[in-house]
Amino acid sequence: MSALVEVNFTLILFLPWFLILATLFWVYPRQPRGLPRRLYDLAAILASLALFVASLYWSHDIADPAHGRMWKQILSTALGYGVFLGAMLVALMLRTMAFRRR
Secondary structure (H helix, E strand, C coil): CCHHHHHCHHHHHHHHHHHHHHHHHHHCCCCCCCHHHHHHHHHHHHHHHHHHHHHHHHHHHHCCHHHCCHHHHHHHHHHHHHHHHHHHHHHHHHHHHHCCCC
């Protein structure tokens, strides 16, 4: 496997699932739907993806190679997925508070 693919393997595998989660985050709830909400949603999705990529590279670098070559992939997958979901959860809670109907 190429070194570039090996480092980005987790991103390649999770991109379709992240697209589904980001679409659900963008679509629901349907109201209120203004420019501030759309900008917030876009920023939240991009921030979650950026945090995922940062945790992916960080965990890939710190993984102990003594446990085998697959350990880097396992650690980066588990940590990266948790970081993405955590960031989306925080964004969802903040959006609920910020865009609550009055």
